[in-house]
Amino acid sequence: MMVKKAFLFLFFVGFSIHAFAQSSAELKRRRDRITEELDKLNDEYSKISHDKRTSLKQLSLLKAQIDLREDKIKTANSEIKLLDHQISANSNNVRSLQSQLDQLKKEYATMVLFAFRNQSAYNKLMFIFAANDFNQAYKRLKYMQQFAQYRQRQAGYIEGTQKDLHVKIVALDHDKKEKHGILIDQEKEKEKLGKEKDNQAQVVTNLSKEEKRTKKAMAQQNRLLSQIKKSISSAIRREIAEARRKEEAAARIAAASAAAKAKAENKPVAEAKPVSKATEVLSATPESAKLSNDFLGNRGRLPWPVANGAIVGRFGINYIQGIKTDNTGIDIKTTEGAAVRAVFSGEVSKVQNLEGSYLVVIKHGTYFTAYVYLKSVSVSPGQKVSLKQTIGSAGIDPESGEPQVHFELWKNLVPQNPQGWIADN
Known part of the structure; x- marks a missing residue:
């Protein structure tokens, strides 16, 4: 014993x-x-x-x-x-x-x-x-x-x-x-x-x-952050609207086919399938649903948008000199011209010039990633991209004058904290 x-x-x-x-x-x-x-x-x-x-x-x-x-x-x-x-x-x-x-x-x-x-x-x-x-x-x-x-x-x-x-x-x-x-x-x-x-x-x-200069710089920073947020949300809304249009068109064709079949067989017409909600329409197809689930399954393991860098601006609301700033992403200090890469496979939704630098938005089912302050881009809207594929090169942060990439991650129209998604660098 x-x-x-x-x-x-x-x-x-x-x-x-x-x-x-x-x-x-x-x-x-x-x-x-x-x-x-x-x-x-x-x-x-x-x-x-x-x-x-x-x-x-x-x-x-x-x-x-x-x-x-x-x-x-x-x-x-x-x-x-x-x-x-x-x-x-x-x-x-x-x-x-x-x-x-x-x-x-x-x-x-x-x-x-x-x-x-x-x-x-x-x-x-x-x-x-x-x-x-x-x-x-x-x-x-x-x-x-x-x-x-x-x-x-x-x-x-x-x-x-x-x-x-x-x-x-x-x-x-x-x-x-x-x-x-x-x-x-x-x-x-x-x-x-x-x-x-x-x-x-x-x-x-x-x-x-230096209150006057500080407030001016803060106002400029907030204006740019607001513009970035507006550009990303407009790209997502357009994707939602397009997905809804396609689903409604497919539903009309299916309903017409069902009605014709019911008439030929002298049977009552079946009730049409309701259109998906706005929060679900982006994952309505099996392909987009799988992509969304795969993206979610890699939470905490996504690669960084640049191979080497340090986070110098964090997600969330901050107050400086009584002025509120709402950063819906993170700012990553890197080297000028560094390759900026897609953190997951998907489809380019938007490429836009923002005051001399570029914004790229990529769709991953119901998820979206955005890459800002790019001095050059190598992708175009509608293009399919793979994991870690180079989409452009890092440019300069207009406020600090330093090489930097602003990175955002959204689920539908809700910004997420990217630090909870990317892997330890």
Whole structure:
């Protein structure tokens, strides 16, 4: 019974170690990825921080740094909680293994004492010959043999438990050292976060001194974002209208055919199939439904629209100097002329010139992706594109003057946060 319990205990210990290793590795990869992104943003900020004229770009980069830094601290907290759980589990394992070892040693000592008292061949023979009959004598002989084998197994269990105990103690020590290292790193990150927030406050103060120029830049940025949003939504509405027109035309043909057949067979005309809702019409055909499902199935694994880059503008609503900005996508800093690629297979819905740079919208069933600030394009409306196919080259962000790509992802007429869809870079 003791052996069975020991086996089950070690099985669950091994399973929990495997699960911990997976979670711990995932968190470490996430922390390393955030560190890489922060390094890129730090380099970018260093390049523009020497500019005497404070810009919205500085504030945008600082905000991106602060968001990432807070994310890194949260990730470290998750790692620490996971390690605390593992340290607690390992401590319990050590106590349990020590208890089992003590019990095994106690049982072994009892057997050794019994064997010592009956170690002479004379005593063993007397024990066998004292049997009442042959069957009992045979059973006593088998008992002596089994007893010797059991002693050997117990010795093996003791040795194995001692090894397991040593492994758990080493693992416990490793977890404690790792936790200590993460805590030190976390304190450094908190210190950097504080400095970044101080820099942010200083930049906001400088921008306040140049209120007129700041508001003008903000107004220009909002106007461009509004124009981008309007262009994307108009392309989607046109696709919805076209899909509805095709479905209605097909329904009319089907209804006419059904009516003619019913008349010929002198039967009542069947009720026509209702036209799909606006939110469903784009996936009304089997091909578009499959494309939509495939796109959804790759959530969190879509490639970036550029091979190398760093996110410098995040999705959502922000307030700068009391002025609201609504970014329905993300801004990715890259190198000028970098290849911009489709994040999934689909069909080009729109190509438009926006104040000297290009916007490309690609349809993926009910989903749409948009690529902005392209200095050149290599696709045209109606063209089929494949995963990672080059659709153009990266241009310049008109506000910052830096090489950048603005990327958006919509489901029907609702913008989605692209960061929840693209893979870790």
